[in-house]
Amino acid sequence: MTTTIRQGAQEPVAASARDLTKTYGRGDAQVHALRGVDLDLPRGRFTAIMGPSGSGKSTLMHCLAGLDQAGGGTVTVAGTDLGSLDDDALTIFRREHVGFVFQSFNLLPMLTAGENIVLPLELGGRRIDDAVRERAHMLADTLGVADRLGHRPAELSGGQQQRVAIARALITQPDLLFADEPTGNLDSTTSAEVLDHLRRSARELGQTVVMVTHERDAATYADCVVTMQDGRIV
Numbered sequence: 484m485t486t487t488i489r490q491g492a493q494e495p496v497a498a499s500a501r502d503l504t505k506t507y508g509r510g511d512a513q514v515h516a517l518r519g520v521d522l523d524l525p526r527g528r529f530t531a532i533m534g535p536s537g538s539g540k541s542t543l544m545h546c547l548a549g550l551d552q553a554g555g556g557t558v559t560v561a562g563t564d565l566g567s568l569d570d571d572a573l574t575i576f577r578r579e580h581v582g583f584v585f586q587s588f589n590l591l592p593m594l595t596a597g598e599n600i601v602l603p604l605e606l607g608g609r610r611i612d613d614a615v616r617e618r619a620h621m622l623a624d625t626l627g628v629a630d631r632l633g634h635r636p637a638e639l640s641g642g643q644q645q646r647v648a649i650a651r652a653l654i655t656q657p658d659l660l661f662a663d664e665p666t667g668n669l670d671s672t673t674s675a676e677v678l679d680h681l682r683r684s685a686r687e688l689g690q691t692v693v694m695v696t697h698e699r700d701a702a703t704y705a706d707c708v709v710t711m712q713d714g715r716i717v
């Protein structure tokens with residue numbers, strides 16, 4: 484069922500924003516991309532951020548993910564105030580706590596699906612041992628790509644590539660998984676599969692998922708829908 488987030492609901496929160504503002508440019512060219520956003524993202528739920536082009540969805544997501552700094556207000560993820568971190572600390576924080584899925588999959592073409600999935604852990608200096616391989620296999624199984632682990636991205640369909648990208652984002656067990664228009668490059672049948680897998684990541688793995696989308700159909704897969712307009716949640 485799709486519901487709108489009720490502020491102050493008694494649910495554990497994975498991340499929150501308070502009075503978040505962001506302004507681009509100066510003078511006549513000034514754009515108020517965020518105009519005082521308050522938001523709680525419930526843990527283990529799939530939240531969709533919707534709204535027309537230019538309403539501030541990407542800006543909000545980038546601020547919540549620690550990819551961009553807000554002009555004012557606070558962002559708290561997993562109990563950490565992101566405003567208190569310098570650039571280096573923010574990079575480490577993102578690596579340890581946040582996963583990303585993009586419209587364009589962004590898999591490395593020379594690596595197999597299995598190698599792509601464990602890459603974030605390798606980059607973080609983790610040894611690829613049996614426990615890692617087991618988790619990678621469990622994720623690939625949940626996402627329906629366990630039989631494709633030895634294949635390179637070019638040998639996979641768009642939907643399979645996106646499901647590998649989701650497994651790669653989940654391998655680090657991030658507090659938050661952000662999906663930015665994850666079905667933008669997929670046909671409607673494949674989109675439905677990917678959205679179903681994002682929903683299962685929340686329901687079966689307890690993963691907090693935040694998806695930015697233009698598409699009303701995509702948002703129907705989410706537990707909660709946040710609608711933005713002109714830099715505000717409406």
Ligand SMILES: Nc1ncnc2c1ncn2[C@@H]1O[C@H](COP(=O)(O)OP(=O)(O)OP(=O)(O)O)[C@@H](O)[C@H]1O
Nearest residue numbers: 507508514516534535536537538539540541542543
């Ligand atoms: N780097 C930037 N410099 C100047 N203005 C920007 C910048 N990034 C975003 N904006 C402006 O801020 C506003 C919000 O942009 P944002 O990308 O967050 O919207 P959006 O809802 O994600 O749009 P879309 O659905 O088209 O991606 C828009 O008016 C946009 O033009």
